[in-house]
Amino acid sequence: MTVQSNRTLKVEKLARIYDDEIAPVWGTRFGKMLLRNLAVPERGQVLDISCGTGYPTIEILRRMSEGSRLIAIDASSAMLDVARRKVADLGPLGKKGVFFRTESPVPKLSFADDVYDLVVCNLGLSEMPSLEVALRDFARVAKKGGEVRCTLPLAGTFQEFHDLYREVLIKHDKHEALERLEKIIARYPTVDHVEHCMTTANLSGGLEYEEFHLLFKSSREFFFAPVIEYGPLAEWKEIAGGGQEMQDVFWYIKEAIDAYFDGRPFQVTVKAGCLIGTKVEAGALIAMPAVLREGEPEIDLDETGFEEEIDTGLPRPPHKIAAGSVQMADPDELEIEEDDFEVDVDMSAEQDLDAFIEGKKRPPHLDE
Numbered sequence: 001m002t003v004q005s006n007r008t009l010k011v012e013k014l015a016r017i018y019d020d021e022i023a024p025v026w027g028t029r030f031g032k033m034l035l036r037n038l039a040v041p042e043r044g045q046v047l048d049i050s051c052g053t054g055y056p057t058i059e060i061l062r063r064m065s066e067g068s069r070l071i072a073i074d075a076s077s078a079m080l081d082v083a084r085r086k087v088a089d090l091g092p093l094g095k096k097g098v099f100f101r102t103e104s105p106v107p108k109l110s111f112a113d114d115v116y117d118l119v120v121c122n123l124g125l126s127e128m129p130s131l132e133v134a135l136r137d138f139a140r141v142a143k144k145g146g147e148v149r150c151t152l153p154l155a156g157t158f159q160e161f162h163d164l165y166r167e168v169l170i171k172h173d174k175h176e177a178l179e180r181l182e183k184i185i186a187r188y189p190t191v192d193h194v195e196h197c198m199t200t201a202n203l204s205g206g207l208e209y210e211e212f213h214l215l216f217k218s219s220r221e222f223f224f225a226p227v228i229e230y231g232p233l234a235e236w237k238e239i240a241g242g243g244q245e246m247q248d249v250f251w252y253i254k255e256a257i258d259a260y261f262d263g264r265p266f267q268v269t270v271k272a273g274c275l276i277g278t279k280v281e282a283g284a285l286i287a288m289p290a291v292l293r294e295g296e297p298e299i300d301l302d303e304t305g306f307e308e309e310i311d312t313g314l315p316r317p318p319h320k321i322a323a324g325s326v327q328m329a330d331p332d333e334l335e336i337e338e339d340d341f342e343v344d345v346d347m348s349a350e351q352d353l354d355a356f357i358e359g360k361k362r363p364p365h366l367d368e
Contacts (some may be wrong), residue, residue: 014230018053020228026056030151031056031122033208033274038149043067044117047141049105050074050124054083061087061098066212070099071116075104105134111141118142121150131189135201135275142279148203151173154271155188156211158232161222161268164260165236168252177249180239184232193274203277210272215265220356222266223250237351244363245302246356251366254355 018027035056040046040063051057051072061070074080080100087098103110105121106128119142128134131152138148169178177285189197194207216222223233240249257266354360 010230011076011079013169015053015076015082017226018079018230019055019082019165022230023053025233026227027123028050028055029212029270030153030272030274031059031206033210033272034120034122034149034151035059036208036274038063038118040064041117042067042069045115045143045352046070046118046120047109047111047116048072049109049119049121050127050137051083052076052079052122053098054086056120056122057083057098058086058090061090061117064296065095067097068098071099071101073101073103075102075106077102105137108137109141113140114143116142117146119146119148122342123153125150125152125153126187131194132200135197135203139201139203139277139279144279144281146279148201148277148279148327149274151272151274152194153188154194154209155185155190156269156271157188158268158270160266164256165239165253168256170250172249172252174240174249177239184235184239188271194273198275198277201277202280202282203275204280205275205277210278212270212272213267214270215267217265219254219266222257222268223353223356236351242351246351248363248366251355251362314358 011129011181014022027171038060040060044064046060046064046068048057048060051074053101054072057070057072065071072080072083074083080102105124119138121138125131125134135148135150138150141146165181166178168174169181187223191207191209198205198207214225214227216225222228237250240246354363
């Protein structure tokens with residue numbers, strides 16, 4: 001099987017399980033931040049970038065007035081198919097003005113300047129090579145006075161795991177792997193960096209951020225939880241290298257987690273950010289302070305070039321939340337309604353982790 005077919009199969013599976021297994025503890029949590037106090041202008045033109053399986057797309061659609069247009073793009077056609085089914089299931093509401101296209105925002109959006117009243121992106125920024133370049137492009141397609149809202153994980157996300165990983169690599173003299181780890185950690189932006197990128201994009205506003213936690217029963221449950229398996233795990237494997245070298249590193253990581261937490265749940269922190277900016281003329285920016293929230297309170301088609309309207313009559317997707325190994329530290333705060341990220345898969349990233357195979361014994365050479 002080729003690398004491309006592996007990637008395709010994994011993305012297709014992600015589309016099938018995302019709403020049940022990942023959205024409740026990840027995408028919906030960020031999406032609720034994006035939706036907080038969001039208002040769509042009368043006859044507003046909305047662009048939803050990396051819309052995934054349709055959350056918060058559906059909720060934005062509910063807030064739109066007659067004559068508004070919502071354009072939703074995603075690089076994964078499998079994810080978009082799920083979003084289409086949800087919209088088709090809405091009946092008349094779903095015909096109010098939503099259009100889909102399979103399209104990546106990288107290297108840049110294909111839309112004209114100054115078109116949209118509202119540009120949103122739930123968690124798609126993490127998949128883009130440069131936060132600063134992406135925000136400039138998002139602001140480019142927004143009208144003067146239009147709003148850009150994006151969510152993203154910030155510096156400090158998965159810190160408990162990153163700290164353990166760093167200790168393992170230092171202890172076993174894995175210097176090159178340590179450099180790779182630090183580069184991955186540095187990709188989670190700080191509040192200051194996000195605000196700097198907003199300034200360079202001529203977005204006046206600020207960043208709201210909050211913290212939540214994910215709990216896992218054990219190291220095995222952590223690595224096999226879909227939010228990890230389909231999220232950062234592929235990169236974490238690549239950090240360790242390939243073959244037996246990678247297997248050895250993950251044996252050490254497993255033992256470190258199990259020793260530190262000694263039968264207690266393994267908790268990792270997520271620092272969630274939502275940037276909200278209004279497009280202004282260059283040099284007219286007014287800085288707004290970042291806001292820490294504890295817990296959660298309650299187009300003209302010629303301009304966009306879109307011709308693809310939703311296909312109605314498709315079967316309703318499942319909406320129940322599957323019982324999985326991942327739990328939120330405060331699950332009662334999350335309301336799940338109709339509910340984004342595609343991982344780059346290579347052969348080394350697809351290697352099974354020997355440390356978590358039932359009956360697999362610890363390699364003798366690790367004791368040397």
